[in-house]
Amino acid sequence: MEIFRDPEIARRTLWEAKQSGRSIGLIPTMGALHEGHLSLVLSAQKQGDSTLVTLFVNPSQFGPNEDFSKYPRTEEADLQRLESIGTDWVLIPTSQQVYPEGYSTWIEPPQVATRWEGEIRPGHFRGVATVVLKLFLMAPADRAYFGQKDYQQVRVIEQMVRDLGYPIDVRVCDTIRELDGLAMSSRNRYLDPDQRQRALAIWRSILLVRSLASQGVIDTAVIQQQARASLLENGLDSIDYAVLADAVTLEPLRRIDRPAVYLVAGRLGNTRLIDNCLL
């Protein structure tokens, strides 16, 4: 496994690999790797791609009162895990390399970034879209792999790639869950044992929404009301949103009359968790 700390060398290496006929899969991460991240690497390998994982805690996607400074940084463990599954390359750029002095060009993300996370975390998707484009440019890949767990992020990136005509294939991989259903997230490690238990409220609400939808309930107000009640009863401290939205545009839905997604975000103490499921 080759570790790059200079994006320019990463780019050159990938160009050469590309020109020798290798297909390349890019897996952008903020480190603090868990099974979900590793499953992205494995998906890329299954696809036949040589894999480049980036580890970069992107400051521009955190708000001023968010957890940038305390976001877990576990580089040594991350590298061991990546090596153990046969990752080809890892790129670990510095903030200075990604945002050199005087940096001031940003991607204004597409419409689909406006609601939900976009409302609660102003500027978040602007930071995400910008860093993803920059990573695409640093690591010219054929495919980029993202987890469905960050559903709106995936839609933002898919739409950005479509709008810009960026020549990369965005692949979305299933959310990986703990045995009890909690979606894997680097932020789960913030939870104390009691919060960890109560975090299951999110998964329970997903099961509830799925069940209601499969019973033929199509009035989203009814489903959302029950989901919210369930989230709070099962121990979530507060709900940021728990909604049914058009799976493509993420606009709120009144009735489930097209592909829909249940999007949920809530808090346990200072920890914010998100999850979703397609219906």
Add this chain to the structure above:
Amino acid sequence: MEIFRDPEIARRTLWEAKQSGRSIGLIPTMGALHEGHLSLVLSAQKQGDSTLVTLFVNPSQFGPNEDFSKYPRTEEADLQRLESIGTDWVLIPTSQQVYPEGYSTWIEPPQVATRWEGEIRPGHFRGVATVVLKLFLMAPADRAYFGQKDYQQVRVIEQMVRDLGYPIDVRVCDTIRELDGLAMSSRNRYLDPDQRQRALAIWRSILLVRSLASQGVIDTAVIQQQARASLLENGLDSIDYAVLADAVTLEPLRRIDRPAVYLVAGRLGNTRLIDNCLL
């Protein structure tokens, strides 16, 4: 000369050319070609590049009260001129191809876009930066050629390329002028004979500013006052700005104590002209 109307075919052709070892020069234009544009193609050829010229009147860089609909469209003449100087490829995308339905991703241009044209034409550089990035992605070139005549545009593109780490070399070519000094511009054809004569006020102001600077005048307020007086005396109907700015940041300068640029924009009837010179 090969003419592409499908960006996807252009991209594939350029990739193949690149892989067979040809270097590629991109010359983005809005058509209505004049000697200035042609000189960009010739510069690229001198550099050893195969040349791709794009012809696209980009709607997103025009304000609602600007001249998008009446901007000159002279495709047949443009193609003849390009053919006559040995251009390799021309790409003529449609608005629908560049901005498909639901398009909503934009480049928020760098700081250097804020003043001057940025103030007078809100959204202009956002449209320029977006279309230039899109053209870069459609036509993967080694170098891109722009005219110094649009000085702030050049600085915006240079800074965007630097910020994004976009792998392209931006080349800036000298402004080409009519025999009497008027900078070539597609908008010159809007001028009636009287306005055409009065348009020389801009060139005269450049000569004046150069002369004052070379005499050692470094107080920009003095120079600007004389430049403005000269512009109006020589027949400009109104001045949008006539300033001395830092040649890199485009921030206003009090004293010429570093590389500076004289930036001038003004109007003759409904026609708006811009020009500049480095000091």
